Amino acid sequence: MSYQAEYQASINQPEAFWGEKAQELDWFKLPKTMLAKDENGIDRWFVDGEMNTCHMALDYHVNTGRGDQVAIYYDSPVTNTKRAITYMELLDEVAQFAGALRAQGVGKGDRVLIYMPMIPQAAVAMLATARLGAVHSVVFGGFAAKELAVRIDDAAPKVIVSASCGIEVNRVIEYKPLLNKAIEIAEAKPAHTIIFQRPECKAEMQEGRDLDWETVAAAAEPTECVSVKATDPLYILYTSGTTGKPKGVVRDNGGHAVAMRYSMKAIYDMDPGDVFWAASDVGWVVGHSYIVYAPLLTGLSTILFEGKPVGTPDAGAFWRVCEEYGVKALFSAPTAFRAIRKTDPDSECLKPYNLEKLETIFMAGERLDPPTYHWVKDLLGLPVIDHWWQTETGWAICGNLKGVELKEPKAGSSTLPSPGFNVQILDDDGNELGPNEQGNVVVKLPMPPSCLPTVWEDFPRFKEGYLDQFPGYYTSGDGGYIDDDGYVFIMGRTDDVINVAGHRLSTGEMEEVIAGHPAVAECAVVGVNCGLKGQTPLGLVLLKDGVEIDEAQLQVELIASMREKIGAVASFKDARVVQRLPKTRSGKILRKIIRNIADGEPYVVPSTIDDPASLDEIAAVLGK
Ligand code: COA
Ligand code: AMP
Numbered sequence: 001m002s003y004q005a006e007y008q009a010s011i012n013q014p015e016a017f018w019g020e021k022a023q024e025l026d027w028f029k030l031p032k033t034m035l036a037k038d039e040n041g042i043d044r045w046f047v048d049g050e051m052n053t054c055h056m057a058l059d060y061h062v063n064t065g066r067g068d069q070v071a072i073y074y075d076s077p078v079t080n081t082k083r084a085i086t087y088m089e090l091l092d093e094v095a096q097f098a099g100a101l102r103a104q105g106v107g108k109g110d111r112v113l114i115y116m117p118m119i120p121q122a123a124v125a126m127l128a129t130a131r132l133g134a135v136h137s138v139v140f141g142g143f144a145a146k147e148l149a150v151r152i153d154d155a156a157p158k159v160i161v162s163a164s165c166g167i168e169v170n171r172v173i174e175y176k177p178l179l180n181k182a183i184e185i186a187e188a189k190p191a192h193t194i195i196f197q198r199p200e201c202k203a204e205m206q207e208g209r210d211l212d213w214e215t216v217a218a219a220a221e222p223t224e225c226v227s228v229k230a231t232d233p234l235y236i237l238y239t240s241g242t243t244g245k246p247k248g249v250v251r252d253n254g255g256h257a258v259a260m261r262y263s264m265k266a267i268y269d270m271d272p273g274d275v276f277w278a279a280s281d282v283g284w285v286v287g288h289s290y291i292v293y294a295p296l297l298t299g300l301s302t303i304l305f306e307g308k309p310v311g312t313p314d315a316g317a318f319w320r321v322c323e324e325y326g327v328k329a330l331f332s333a334p335t336a337f338r339a340i341r342k343t344d345p346d347s348e349c350l351k352p353y354n355l356e357k358l359e360t361i362f363m364a365g366e367r368l369d370p371p372t373y374h375w376v377k378d379l380l381g382l383p384v385i386d387h388w389w390q391t392e393t394g395w396a397i398c399g400n401l402k403g404v405e406l407k408e409p410k411a412g413s414s415t416l417p418s419p420g421f422n423v424q425i426l427d428d429d430g431n432e433l434g435p436n437e438q439g440n441v442v443v444k445l446p447m448p449p450s451c452l453p454t455v456w457e458d459f460p461r462f463k464e465g466y467l468d469q470f471p472g473y474y475t476s477g478d479g480g481y482i483d484d485d486g487y488v489f490i491m492g493r494t495d496d497v498i499n500v501a502g503h504r505l506s507t508g509e510m511e512e513v514i515a516g517h518p519a520v521a522e523c524a525v526v527g528v529n530c531g532l533k534g535q536t537p538l539g540l541v542l543l544k545d546g547v548e549i550d551e552a553q554l555q556v557e558l559i560a561s562m563r564e565k566i567g568a569v570a571s572f573k574d575a576r577v578v579q580r581l582p583k584t585r586s587g588k589i590l591r592k593i594i595r596n597i598a599d600g601e602p603y604v605v606p607s608t609i610d611d612p613a614s615l616d617e618i619a620a621v622l623g624k
Pocket of ligand 2: 239285363364365366367368386387388389390391392414476477478490491492493499502503504
């Protein structure tokens with residue numbers, strides 16, 4: 001099959017194309033209507049299909065003879081633990097834990113918030129929620145109490161599932177105090193929490209509210225799968241937007257399962273029985289899609305790795321895991337490989353390992369810069385595939401389809417649109433741009449299966465944020481261009497979202513934290529280039545008149561406050577006091593120019609600028 005034939009079929013006859021792909025899965029009722037508009041006028045896939053994602057991911061494989069195959073390899077260098085869990089064992093644990101959730105009153109449509117480190121119980125909780133037709137919302141363990149509280153309030157979960165701690169290299173991070181604080185701040189109090197006690201740290205339990213995982217699981221009756229509609233939500237995953245409030249991206253059951261199953265072969269070239277490793281975290285979309293759902297829906301063995309690319313114990317961790325489990329494809333963020341290169345420039349840590357089973361490296365989460373691309377490609381002598389995607393889509397919008405036809409890659413490009421995604425470049429007035437012209441990267445509607453149909457309980461925000469700017473198109477929020485050969489180059493966000501070490505963060509949210517400091521009158525946060533993390537935040541701060549504060553002290557306080565309110569993942573380490581911020585005459589802060597100055601890039605001073613001298617001051621403060 002050629003890429004062109006596959007892609008054209010998906011664009012010209014989307015219903016026939018996806019209808020055929022849907023048949024790969026074990027539905028309770030196969031859909032007959034592939035695409036229809038919902039009450040908001042949004043295209044929805046497989047509207048009359050009935051199913052259960054957990055059934056497709058576990059029961060189906062056990063019923064068809066895959067019960068003894070390993071479903072999850074848990075590898076935790078931070079606790080010196082390894083565990084291989086077969087499909088049969090995973091099904092038993094999930095059915096049992098689903099029973100425990102049901103005993104706490106969780107049923108179809110109820111939300112379960114999961115705040116967990118990278119342990120198998122995180123996947124068990126996700127699948128158990130899906131088994132009940134309930135909706136999970138996993139919150140990344142690196143987020144602080146306030147971030148967690150915002151998500152609790154938005155999702156209003158009946159139950160929160162958590163663990164006593166996470167382990168960051170050699171630091172034990174107690175989760176329970178963070179969870180307690182979040183519940184205290186939140187207005188939507190959950191009836192119960194279920195806490196998995198890890199041996200590294202025992203959480204104090206609040207009588208009546210907090211339940212012990214082992215106890216409730218042991219007392220529960222295993223449950224069967226609840227049938228849901230394909231359009232019923234499987235999960236909500238919060239992601240950073242331009243405002244301080246994160247957006248609850250909603251994922252439906254049916255479209256998601258079909259896109260996961262399809263992409264696992266078409267993009268990653270994985271067949272049932274293969275071993276796949278997405279070195280990410282279950283708290284991010286990559287973890288949802290390619291640590292948990294897509295591998296299990298396909299009958300693969302997936303790896304849940306509780307460690308880092310460097311420091312656990314060394315820069316050979318990726319290579320050790322690939323050899324030990326016979327990984328066929330490895331997926332991670334470019335920042336992880338930059339960390340390996342920095343720590344082990346001569347690749348000494350690669351030498352002891354035999355990677356003969358490894359066929360392909362996939363990267364996403366941020367732009368794959370050409371030096372990192374070439375370094376990994378030359379080091380391993382394998383195809384390195386950059387693919388571009390977002391929490392909103394759940395799978396790659398552009399990539400190089402290893403399972404269909406591998407195209408000649410171009411460094412800096414995520415290659416060609418994935419089937420179903422009609423990618424275009426528009427100028428700010430909505431005109432289509434020609435080859436090599438940079439503009440807004442958009443997708444012509446309808447979007448393929450798995451893309452978000454709304455923002456959780458906020459359709460106006462979905463419409464305004466994604467559909468209103470260019471009617472008939474989904475606005476990705478990324479800028480870029482398509483070259484003469486149709487290759488797509490994603491150059492970065494056009495909004496206030498930044499990517500720090502593959503973590504998506506909102507500068508708007510960071511500005512809210514800084515503005516909360518009593519000495520601060522106004523501020524601007526921008527993402528500046530970083531050779532390791534891709535981008536890191538820089539805060540420029542304007543003090544209130546008459547305030548006298550030592551700049552070093554202010555910096556310490558702002559950094560502490562960012563860690564407390566957003567979390568250490570914000571990597572906020574640089575705040576500078578300035579006398580004024582560059583603004584347009586209408587008062588809009590010129591963040592892009594601040595970024596250009598910080599990165600030492602050329603820029604054009606807009607005619608609308610209010611105070612051009614403010615730019616010189618910023619350059620001086622930043623030593624540029
Ligand atoms: N729980 C608590 N704290 C966490 C955390 C978690 N789950 N994840 C990260 N943190 C903390 C880190 O310990 C660090 O704290 P510190 O400032 O006290 O040292 C801080 O947040 C910043 O983390 P990070 O930016 O991730 O830096 P790092 O040095 O810990 O690791 C990488 C660097 C490159 C190894 C790591 O960022 C990585 O693997 N990134 C890939 C991300 C990814 O998978 N993205 C998904 C797309 S594929
Ligand atoms: P997230 O929703 O966390 O997956 O982040 C999505 C954003 O990350 C996108 O909108 C892009 O800005 C960026 N991104 C992800 N993958 C790539 C890639 N392969 N190339 C360039 N940017 C990427």
